[in-house]
Amino acid sequence: MKYIFFDIECANCFQGKGKICSFGYVITDTSFNVLEKYDIVMNPASKFNLGPEIVLAYDKKTFRHAPMFPDFYSEITELLEDENAMVFGFSAINDARYLNYECMRYDLPGIDYIFYDVQQILMGIKNVKNQPSLLGSCLEYGINENQDIHKSDDDSLMTMELLRAICAATGKTPEELVEEYKQCIGVVDEYEFKWKYPVEKPHKEPQKLQGKSNRLRKNSNNYKVFEAFVSNTLPLGNSSNIFSGRAVCISLNYEEKHFRQMLLLVQLIVNAGGRYVTKAKECDCFVTKNAYNADGTIRRCYRYATVKRINKTRQTIEVISFEELLKLLSTDEKQLDRMADEMLEKDITPDVFFSVQCETLSSGTAEDESLAKEAAV
DSSP, rough: OOOEEEEEEEEEEGGGGGEEEEEEEEEEEETEEEEEEEEEEOOOOOOOOOOTTTOOOOOOOHTTTSSSSHHHHHHHHHHTTTTTEEEEESSSSHHHHHHHHHHHHTOOOOOOOOEEEEHHHHHHTTTOSOOOOHHHHHHHOOOOOOOOSBBBHHHHHHHHHHHHHHHHHHHHHHHHHHHHHHEEEEEEETEHHHHOOOOOOOOOOOOOOOOOOOOTTTTSHHHHHHHHHHHOOOOOOOOOTTTTOOOEEEEEHHTTTOOOHHHHHHHHHHHOOOOOOOGEEEEEEEEEOOBTTTOBBBBHHHHHHHHHHHHHHHOOOOEEEEHHHHTTTTOHHHHHHHHHHHHHHHHHOOOHHHHHHHHHHHHHHHHHHHHHHHHHH
């Protein structure tokens, strides 16, 4: 086992999207002996816009002449996904987001890894909600360092020295600290970040659907309603076996802007013997849907990128179009939109709505056939 400490510097973070200009790391053994220390300098392919107090270790010319992120992708992936290492960072949630964005930006597979945030360990020890700084924490533990110049591998070394000091002060190993303060464990999977053991917040009942956006974004009220619905949906009405035992996932190009329609589709998929999943790598059937950017180019779906990567090696996921899905479920887009509007108008919860409406929707074709037979007689 070894420990890896990493830190990232960005040229700018416009719209919360960090354009990485350096990735620094330190590798130690379990006694904190430094085995390797290195700073990967790269061209951010974007302009520099730093705060007045931030001074980087290299001039802009050095960054401009360096290779770009894709040239270092394999090296960084191998480092972070090392199964024989524990990966540590300080306020590492931000670094995780920067890496996710760069992978998306350059059309690269997401880097899936687990990390441990030293900042969260400190907050657990102190039982505070305010986030301490790396420099302030080092000074508190008697570590004589400064951040006058930001250099990723030096900041990684500061994180290592801080964790070593915390271990000495508490008499515990990093493994024991992680076990005690589990809120420090972060997971990055398929371009998505989450805390493995999030700190519980006071429970709030999900708000009603009326007057709310039809967007379906992470951490929104709509997403909480959607997750709960996916987890608890049972078949209603006349079920079929079209998706018997199969997991279905729909492109983000549709899902993110169609909250109420997605509730309908989840119910219909369950009625057809299947289940809905939000992780592309867990599905048996992936549903594509084109969407377009403002400049007319096709918007990239990162779920579909994951599916294509998996199918390159083992061809296990069936891919169908959104129109094909609707045909299998005996409905169409106009009907879905009408039902979504009705659900909003009546301000009713999904279970109440579906108990009446989905049975009618899923059996509509059979009723039409019955009426046709009666007319023929």
